[in-house]
Amino acid sequence: MAVQYIYPEYEVVRNYDRCIACRVCERQCANEVHEYLADSNKMVADDSKCVNCHRCVALCPTRALKIVKTDHTFKENANWSGKSITEIYKQAENGGVLLSSMGNPENYPVYFDKLLLNASQVTNPSIDPLREPMETRVFLGAKPEKIERDERGRLKNNLPPQIILSMPVMFSAMSYGSISYNAHESLARAAAELGILYNTGEGGLHENLYKYGKHTIVQVASGRFGVHKTYLDSGAAIEIKMGQGAKPGIGGHLPGAKIVGDISKTRMIPEGTDAISPAPHHDIYSIEDLRQLVFSLKEATGYTKPVIVKIAAVHNVAAIASGIARSGADIIAIDGFRGGTGAAPTRIRDHVGIPIELALASVDKRLREEGIRNNVSIVVGGSIRSSADVVKAVALGADCVYIGTAALIALGCHLCRSCHTGKCNWGIATQREDLVKRLNPDLGYRRLVNLMTAWKHEIKEMMGGMGINSIEALRGNRLMLRGVGLNEKELEILGIKHAGE
Amino acid sequence: MKRVYVNEQWCLGCHLCEYYCAFASTNEKDMARALKDVKINPRIRIEEKDGISFAVSCRHCDEPLCVKSCITGALTKVNGIIMIDKNRCIGCYTCVLSCPYGAVYPSEDGAIQKCELCIKTHEGTPKCVTGCPNGAIVFEERGE
Numbered sequence: 189m190a191v192q193y194i195y196p197e198y199e200v201v202r203n204y205d206r207c208i209a210c211r212v213c214e215r216q217c218a219n220e221v222h223e224y225l226a227d228s229n230k231m232v233a234d235d236s237k238c239v240n241c242h243r244c245v246a247l248c249p250t251r252a253l254k255i256v257k258t259d260h261t262f263k264e265n266a267n268w269s270g271k272s273i274t275e276i277y278k279q280a281e282n283g284g285v286l287l288s289s290m291g292n293p294e295n296y297p298v299y300f301d302k303l304l305l306n307a308s309q310v311t312n313p314s315i316d317p318l319r320e321p322m323e324t325r326v327f328l329g330a331k332p333e334k335i336e337r338d339e340r341g342r343l344k345n346n347l348p349p350q351i352i353l354s355m356p357v358m359f360s361a362m363s364y365g366s367i368s369y370n371a372h373e374s375l376a377r378a379a380a381e382l383g384i385l386y387n388t389g390e391g392g393l394h395e396n397l398y399k400y401g402k403h404t405i406v407q408v409a410s411g412r413f414g415v416h417k418t419y420l421d422s423g424a425a426i427e428i429k430m431g432q433g434a435k436p437g438i439g440g441h442l443p444g445a446k447i448v449g450d451i452s453k454t455r456m457i458p459e460g461t462d463a464i465s466p467a468p469h470h471d472i473y474s475i476e477d478l479r480q481l482v483f484s485l486k487e488a489t490g491y492t493k494p495v496i497v498k499i500a501a502v503h504n505v506a507a508i509a510s511g512i513a514r515s516g517a518d519i520i521a522i523d524g525f526r527g528g529t530g531a532a533p534t535r536i537r538d539h540v541g542i543p544i545e546l547a548l549a550s551v552d553k554r555l556r557e558e559g560i561r562n563n564v565s566i567v568v569g570g571s572i573r574s575s576a577d578v579v580k581a582v583a584l585g586a587d588c589v590y591i592g593t594a595a596l597i598a599l600g601c602h603l604c605r606s607c608h609t610g611k612c613n614w615g616i617a618t619q620r621e622d623l624v625k626r627l628n629p630d631l632g633y634r635r636l637v638n639l640m641t642a643w644k645h646e647i648k649e650m651m652g653g654m655g656i657n658s659i660e661a662l663r664g665n666r667l668m669l670r671g672v673g674l675n676e677k678e679l680e681i682l683g684i685k686h687a688g689e
Numbered sequence: 690m691k692r693v694y695v696n697e698q699w700c701l702g703c704h705l706c707e708y709y710c711a712f713a714s715t716n717e718k719d720m721a722r723a724l725k726d727v728k729i730n731p732r733i734r735i736e737e738k739d740g741i742s743f744a745v746s747c748r749h750c751d752e753p754l755c756v757k758s759c760i761t762g763a764l765t766k767v768n769g770i771i772m773i774d775k776n777r778c779i780g781c782y783t784c785v786l787s788c789p790y791g792a793v794y795p796s797e798d799g800a801i802q803k804c805e806l807c808i809k810t811h812e813g814t815p816k817c818v819t820g821c822p823n824g825a826i827v828f829e830e831r832g833e
């Protein structure tokens with residue numbers, strides 16, 4: 189094109205004193221940024237193709253490469269940022285909806301970073317988790333309202349089906365199709381070793397992974413891909429996906445080009461057809477309709493598994509959650525506006541939904557006020573970045589958290605946010621065979637296990653500091669939280685005091 | 690005995706093993722200084738065709754044809770590892786011809802060179818194994 193409106197966002201900086209022209213950068217870049225010039229025995233790069241995924245940087249054996257943000261600039265303007273201008277150039281060129289991947293990167297408040305945890309001093313003893321028992325196990329599902337006894341006075345087992353987790357973290361829904369088989373296998377094996385659960389997402393379950401069924405949540409979403417009797421029976425729980433934090437109110441679209449081989453078989457749709465998940469479930473237009481699906485799934489599986497209903501955090505989330513808690517669902521999963529995605533319209537991802545911290549606090553409060561908090565467990569997701577976020581979420585009222593992005597980062601994701609191109613250099617968000625094999629599940633699952641093991645240690649340390657030896661005693665314990673830099677309204681919604689109070 | 694094995698399924702054909710191998714036999718601390726403007730002559734090599742790739746290096750065979758074919762006794766088997774005594778090698782390359790895996794190569798100084806599991810350069814796991822980004826090259830005990 190004669191006029192190039194868009195200047196490359198990143199520059200590949202090569203230290204020629206260190207480059208030995210081994211060509212690993214060239215071989216490992218699916219975006220074809222690097223090129224070897226045989227006549228001069230020299231590597232060169234085309235910056236315009238770089239997505240800043242760091243694959244070349246991470247594999248360069250002599251550390252000859254780094255990626256920098258270009259300092260090329262527009263005339264400074266506090267209103268019209270370079271990003272806004274560039275996006276207009278893009279749309280003026282192609283007339284299309286802007287697409288993005290992974291979570292909302294915009295500069296909205298992160299409430300987790302404005303919450304601080306308590307610790308014991310003098311008047312109440314803290315606990316050393318290395319010396320004393322510390323319980324991080326959680327049970328998800330409806331809890332009985334009262335103890336019942338039979339005619340001989342013995343306790344009746346009136347406990348509805350539960351999910352038992354060794355720690356309050358699960359891997360959130362990411363479908364086989366949106367992520368690779370090797371990524372799925374890594375998640376499944378890690379969940380099994382850790383005693384937690386992973387989630388199939390809406391793409392069915394590959395036949396090789398049925399053996400991890402006890403550690404699997406099988407999802408039923410609006411496209412109903414890959415749902416059949418054996419699928420439902422194989423999981424430890426069933427999740428009905430109503431919405432996703434990254435794109436509330438929006439369905440999904442996996443292009444036909446990705447529906448090949450095992451993905452077509454697992455999704456139960458012909459090869460090459462687009463997999464379109466409608467925005468709503470076409471059979472659910474009310475809580476009563478939702479109740480029908482909840483009980484259809486329970487009936488189909490003999491009332492042996494808890495049913496999760498997953499929604500995006502939106503404005504009326506507390507009222508919606510109250511309805512879900514009365515629909516027969518055992519667990520509500522709420523996905524905040526920073527949750528990840530394999531592809532979403534940029535405007536939806538960046539401008540729709542609400543922060544998970546506020547959604548969680550208001551749902552927990554509403555369910556308590558209505559006396560139905562014990563009907564359901566609450567799972568929250570949408571950018572849980574560390575064990576501190578987990579502890580804060582639990583203190584705000586969550587039973588457990590979902591992590592998606594954090595798990596992918598452990599597998600090598602560098603948050604380049606280019607999943608929608610299907611050329612993931614780390615073998616995660618791609619179906620290209622040569623790229624998928626870059627993620628060896630033997631190494632990937634071990635990294636996930638390491639991450640969760642580290643978080644578990646940290647959770648115990650933070651609990652011990654607060655003098656709490658059971659994670660269940662921390663749930664909804666908002667006295668353990670204080671806010672910094674929050675206004676009265678924010679503190680009121682979060683149900684916490686300001687630091688110093 | 691621990692040997693270098695290749696899991697072809699996970700080989701990305703990135704050729705890093707070749708560079709870590711070439712680096713291991715230099716005495717430099719820094720790979721950039723060791724291999725800058727050097728055409729490497731590694732003891733492990735990637736073979737690739739039609740999207741399939743894998744690394745090939747000495748198998749340290751139980752019945753090594755290279756040792757049998759060596760006319761000067763430069764190649765010997767010591768504790769399971771086939772070693773080359775460069776002082777005795779006369780560069781006849783009979784071993785190069787007889788190795789069924791193509792894992793013995795001429796070196797720059799005229800003598801032959803082959804993988805000796807890095808035991809002459811450092812302790813522990815060979816560098817091609819630690820340098821493989823995807824666990825495609827492993828150093829492990831397998832049933833003989």
